[in-house]
Amino acid sequence: MQIACVGVVGCGLMGSGIAEVVARAGSDVVVVEADEVAAKAGLARIEKSVDTAVARGKLDAATGERVLGQLRVVSDFDALADRQLVIEAVPEVEQLKVATFKRLDDVVEHGDAVLASNTSSIPIMKLAMATRRPEHVLGLHFFNPVPVLPLVELVTSLLTGSDAAARAVSFAEDSLGKCVIRSQDRAGFIVNALLIPYLLSAIRMLESGFASAGDIDTGMVQGCAHPMGPLALTDLIGLDTTMAVAESLYTEFKEPLYAPPPMLSRMVEAGLLGRKTGRGFFDYER
């Protein structure tokens, strides 16, 4: 079955980017948000990104219009009924993701539809077991900003069928033009298992007074040619998401290197979540 009708659940930072790249690839996309207000904000996020791509010459104006014409952002979960692939991108909260997979199992009618999660860290088996079709559940993990970064991690659980995995890889590589790497079903998969301890180390360095935020980031940009420093990257990912991923990793492996430092916990409690709230380790115009 060629995947032409795609659903996305959640139109935040990741969901909006995923919806945009899927529509750019020519698929029909339905995005579901929790309510009308969130749906409107999600569509505005996609429009802004498409406008940026057109302004920077990455898309021509006609293609930009076509992309927006292929997308619907709605608040009705039942609109996912006819989808051949659904990518869940709700916040990184296990109960929320489990509840979403239960609903997807009830609503999606295609018997062999692929139900994918964009989770950064939650083991896929926990989501698969919320459904009656674990053989069709897998992880398709995109990277932020989704229209810019080419990587997708494919995560298969012990119960994922080879047919669902093959269709997901073919969609990500051939339709979306992404670079796919495969990971076993362990919290954090490949990239976050490596990235999160690095980000947490930078936060511990700042917390201990070892160096300033600016100098920590400049060190990694100027000294190691990273496109951005670890604290700016944490602001981009969102401090709440970074903390949720760290907690999943810590729960899975019980290694101190994954434990969120108190400074990160306090900032999340204070609502200083990074770019999306205008303040994290650095300040941003909103």
Ligand code: CAA
């Ligand atoms: N569509 C298409 N292209 C776009 C675009 C859009 N909506 N927005 C920006 N671009 C393009 C720009 O045109 C530019 O392309 P060229 O270099 O060819 O001109 C390029 O993307 C970079 O954009 P900017 O000039 O605006 O910004 P920048 O050069 O400062 O780069 C950045 C910004 C892309 C975020 C870069 O700093 C970067 O790659 N940082 C690292 C991000 C990263 O590590 N992300 C992974 C986070 S971890 C994650 O997501 C997973 C998780 O589970 C937590």
